[in-house]
Structure formats: structure tokens, C-alpha cells
Amino acid sequence: MPEKTKIARVGFGNIGKAVLRAVNKNNKLHGDMEPVGIITRDPPRVLGSLGGYHGISPGQIYNVDNVPAGLDVDVAILCGGSKNDLPKQGPYFANRFNTVDSFDTHAHIKPYVDKDTGVSMPGYLADMDVASRGTGHTAAISIGWDPGTFSDERVAANAFLPGVRAYAFYGLTERGGLSMGHSDAIRTIGNVIDAKSYTHASPEAIERVRSGENPNLAPGDMHWRENFIALGNDTPKERARVESEIETMPDYFKDYKTTATFLTQRELDEGHKDMPHDGLVLAVGENGETIEYKNVWPNNPTGTAGILVAHARAIQRMNREGKIGAHRSIDIPKSYISPHSDKVLTADFM
Amino acid sequence: MPEKTKIARVGFGNIGKAVLRAVNKNNKLHGDMEPVGIITRDPPRVLGSLGGYHGISPGQIYNVDNVPAGLDVDVAILCGGSKNDLPKQGPYFANRFNTVDSFDTHAHIKPYVDKDTGVSMPGYLADMDVASRGTGHTAAISIGWDPGTFSDERVAANAFLPGVRAYAFYGLTERGGLSMGHSDAIRTIGNVIDAKSYTHASPEAIERVRSGENPNLAPGDMHWRENFIALGNDTPKERARVESEIETMPDYFKDYKTTATFLTQRELDEGHKDMPHDGLVLAVGENGETIEYKNVWPNNPTGTAGILVAHARAIQRMNREGKIGAHRSIDIPKSYISPHSDKVLTADFM
Secondary structure (H helix, E strand, O other): OOOOEEEEEEOOOHHHHHHHHHHHHHHHHHOOEEEEEEEEOOHHHHHHOOOOOOOOOHHHEEEOOOOOOOOOOOEEEEOOOOOOOHHHHHHHHHOOOEEEEOOOOHHHOOOEEOOOOOOEEOOHHHHHHHHHHOOOOEEEOOOOEOOEHHHHHHHHHHHHOOOOOEEEEEOOOOOOEEOHHHHHHHHOOOOEEEEEEEEEEOHHHHHHHHOOOOOOOOHHHHEEEEEEEEEOOOOHHHHHHHHHHHHOOOOOOOOOEEEEEEOOHHHHHHHOOOEOEEEEEEEEOOOOOEEEEEEEEOEHHHHHHHHHHHHHHHHHHHHHOOOOEEEOHHHOOHHHHOOOOHHHHHHHOO | OOOOEEEEEEOOOHHHHHHHHHHHHHHHHHOOEEEEEEEEOOHHHHHHOOOOOOOOOHHHEEEOOOOOOOOOOOEEEEOOOOOOOHHHHHHHHHOOOEEEEOOOOHHHOOOEEOOOOOOEEOOHHHHHHHHHHOOOOEEEOOOOEOOEHHHHHHHHHHHHOOOOOEEEEEOOOOOOEEOHHHHHHHHOOOOEEEEEEEEEEOHHHHHHHHOOOOOOOOHHHHEEEEEEEEEOOOOHHHHHHHHHHHHOOOOOOOOOEEEEEEOOHHHHHHHOOOEOEEEEEEEEOOOOOEEEEEEEEOEHHHHHHHHHHHHHHHHHHHHHOOOOEEEOHHHOOHHHHOOOOHHHHHHHHO
């Protein structure tokens, strides 16, 4: 039996729960990892929702502000959100543990200028590199399907087909892909009690890429957004106001074709309880050379968790090899994320 | 301008010519590589076919048995065949240069028992590791689309979806994928003057994988083979004999459904001058989680060359970093194959 990688989770929302399931599934199949704790802002809530989850006892739930010194963790998977949690939690925990996270604010991975303050910021990659390197830890940042595996595929397709662009499309299935960020944005509008926002890829845009023309496509050419909304005070006038607020909301909806369908909370609960998402990376050369990568997740957190947990293996190994600091998915060889030995990989996967 | 990686080719057949075109294309776009020579068994033939190719002068064509000492090469791309050329040429050149090759005899990458002699062999990975390591060189072995990128995708899909198998299918387009190995095998039959063999994926097998059952599929369940043959003495009796010899040929055709269509050499030349190939890696979980990777090459050598040349970049960098010995595609991070700087990759590809 291999030595087990001890994996803690920071956060226990949708992603955190899916990560715990994925660690247990990997351990059952491969015996190479075990869950050792949940670090949370709200231990009572986590304790209350722990029923049905294996591998964690009540004594292994820790308050984020009071994590015991000397807690035996090989890798902490950071399951918080990119907007409010990870910018602070990421460096804090990378200074203390090896980490894997799914930071997905694409524009803030690199150096950027803060919109509110006008101050130049080093960006998440640099923040995490400094924080982890200072204490000899290793961090895998922006791991998931995009950024993450889609980043790998964009880099590879562009290298294999010189000069060709790799496009990413989301929501190719009939139902589309549920966007948590866009759903949350609608919920900030007054009188909205709940909302679900689905991203749909434009078939016309995909056809243009398939033709090999490498077109210039604005975001609104590539996707449209289908929204389902429950209002507190549901009147025609309120519907019109909310629909207008959605259509004009900058960043999230303004540049896209949008639809708004108003439902009761019960209809929303019953018809939209799943969290499906899917996407495609597509690169096409002028002679029809085509590279495409697609993933379809009936449950998006489960898909993302599978990717996060595989990278915990890589980060543990890289740290032992002295590869400290922050790494992107594109910096990590595929053999490092596998549960299989180099011998098995050569024999069965080449 | 970045320093240019000096790339030589060993062999100047279909792959070698495509590699030269790919080096020139990359250099034009990115300015980071240049062709510095062709090493061949037959310099007069190469000299005769050099018209229309840029970047190589007659003085840069070298006889394989007489390569000048001190030839300034950063990476040699080995463009010979896996059956007769690479088992000897690979270690020979890996001992002398950094190398990239597309050795694709899957069963001989790992340790194996030689069928003819009964002797245990270390396999190509070990042979190349010893040969390159001994002189401080770095080798990328079995680089191409399968083995190569498909190996990456098999390892990743199996890591992301624990316990799920990744299946590879070839020839999904209507025309199918031209198999050079199977075409050559038919040409060994008496009275056959030329042949083209196309691999076709079985749609039924793909559907079974898509259902999430992770089925056991024999090779003959997954693919069938469509053959076009020109005979010297084209009689009904000879057609029947050749068709029977194809159907019963072990390894190549016996376990597959096959078809045989007899044409004149002219018909074969006119209707089958392209070298298309394509393939799919498909992994599906029980809840419908799906990961798929597809490439379509209107010209198979061009597609393979694009992958080989991108890896020359990686091997040059790895060697400078002291990472000597033989590496599989799954050991090489994607950022290493890119023409772009780490800064550009973080800003534009994440």
C-alpha cells in the first residue's frame, strides 16, 4: 500500500463536499489518500451537514481562525470562492500547508490594476508563489476545468497548430451550463429571491471556428444567457424592471443576448436543482486540422473536485522533490496527477 | 528575439519533410527555432527532393553513418520508423544529441519479451534513458498523437474520473484514418502492387462507451478496416486469394471485420493520395461525466510533426535545467512546449 496523502479541505460548500467524496472515492480505489479535516468559518454548520459523509469525525472540524498548531496535513484543498475567500485564504494557507485551489478570476491570476483603488496588484499567482515559497510549501493554483485543464488544452493546441487560436465555449448541451456567478449576480437585484443563470454556446460561432477562419469573436458572439428568476412581489411591472436590470448589468449580462423566465421558488427548486456544466476547447487550422477537448459534468462541483483531488497527489510529490512555490496546471506533468506508478503508466497508458 | 533552438532531422520521409515545414512555420511565427540539417541514409535522394523546402542548404545534408563531429545541434528529431529505424537509431542519436521521436510500438515502450529470441528486453523507454543519460542528454520518446497527446489524455481522464477507463478510437470521419502500417502489411502479399488501408471506428462501440458502462471491448469490437488494393495480375481468382490472405493475417486483420476493394494503380493514386487520420479519447463515468479529446488531421504527418516540433522546445529547456534522460509526453509540462513566455501564458492562456 502506498503512503497516504493526508488531505484537508478549507470550506465545506458544494466544492468542499464534492472534494470529500472524491478523496474517499480515490482512497477506496487506490488507497493513496485520506481526508484529515475540514477547516471552516462555521464549525456548527459543517457538523450539522456531516451526516452521510465518511472519513471525517466531529473532532476533525476546525475553525478557520483557530487551526491547531502542528495539524498533520499534507495538502489543503481550498474550496472557497474566488471573489471573497481565496484572495486572503489562499496566501494564508499556502504559507502554512501545501495547497490546491480553483481560483478562477482569470483577469486576476496575472498582475492587474485594482478597479476600486487604482493600485497595481501582483495577482494571485505571484501572491501564492511568495506565500508558499517563504515556508517551503508548494501550491497548485487555478486548478479545475477552466482555468485548469482548459488552460492545458489551449496551450497545447496553440503549440501543435502554430498561429492557431484555441477558443473555449461553455454550455453546449441543450440545457446549457449553470453559472453560479451569474446566478449570484441576479440575486443581488432587489425583489429577486432566487435565480439560476445558464450559459449557452452559440452554434453559429462554433461553426465559424470549425471553418478554420480563426475569427475575432466578442464574448456576446460566442454565448447567450438563459435566466430563471423567482420574485418576492411578482407583478408584470416588477418583471419588466428586473429583466431590464439584468439586460443592462455590466460585465455579467450587458454584452450578451439574455432571456428571463419568471418562476415560483418551488418551480425553481424542482426544475433546477442540478448543477450541470460543460465546455469545449476548439482549435482549427486553415486546412481543417482540428483539436478539440470537451468535458460534460452532470454535477459541476463533482467534476471540479475530481480535478482538484488528482492535483493534491502532484503537489505532495512536487513538494517532496523540492519544487516549492506556486504552479499552474500547465506547469505540472500529467504523470504526477495519476494514482498509478510510472511502471503502470508506461505499460498501460502509453 | 529569443535564442533559436537548432533542430536537425534524422530521416526525410513523410514525417521528416513535415517536420522541416513545421520548424520553418514556427520560426516564421515565433522566431525561436531554425533547421540546421538533415541526417539521412541516402543524401542524394534527399538532395533531389529538397526543392521547395526552405532553410536547408545542400551542405547541411549528412550521411547517417558519417555525421560530422561537433555538429551544432540542440535537438535532433528522429523521423524514422518504429519497426526498423528507431530501435537502433534512437539510442545512437540520444547518446549524441537531445532527441524527440515518435516511437509508436506501444508494446515495446515498456519491458517486453522478444518474440523471435525469447529474450527479455528493457524496452524503448529504458534504452533511451540509458543512452541519453550517459552523455547528459535529454530525450522525449513516443511523442505524437498516440502515443503522445492521447497518452496525456488517457492519464488525465483516468485521474479526474477515478476508476473510469479512457478508450481510444481511430477513424471517426466518414473516410476513416489511413493506416500506413496496415497498408504496408497488405503490400507484403504476393501480386499486390499497392494498397491503402483505412481504420474505421465502430459507432456502436462508441455508443457503449458513451453510455457509461465502461465495457470490455476487444480490438475487433472497436474498429473495422477498409482496404483498397491494386494487383499486378488482376483476376477473380487472385482477388479471392488476396482477400483471404488479408482476412487471415494475424495481428493486422484477423481479429477485425475487413473489406477489400480492388482498383487499378491509377485509381489508387488519384483517389487516395491524401493521408488523413483522426482519433478520439473518450472516458465516461456512470453518471454521465464525460471527457473527450479529438484530433482530426487532413494530413497525418503534418499533425504529428506539429507535436514533435513543439516538444523540441521542451527538450532543449529541460536539458538546460539538468533534466537529463528519457521522458514521456506525460512527464513534460504543457508550458514547456509553448513558444510563449510564462508571463504571456499566465496573461493570455489561463
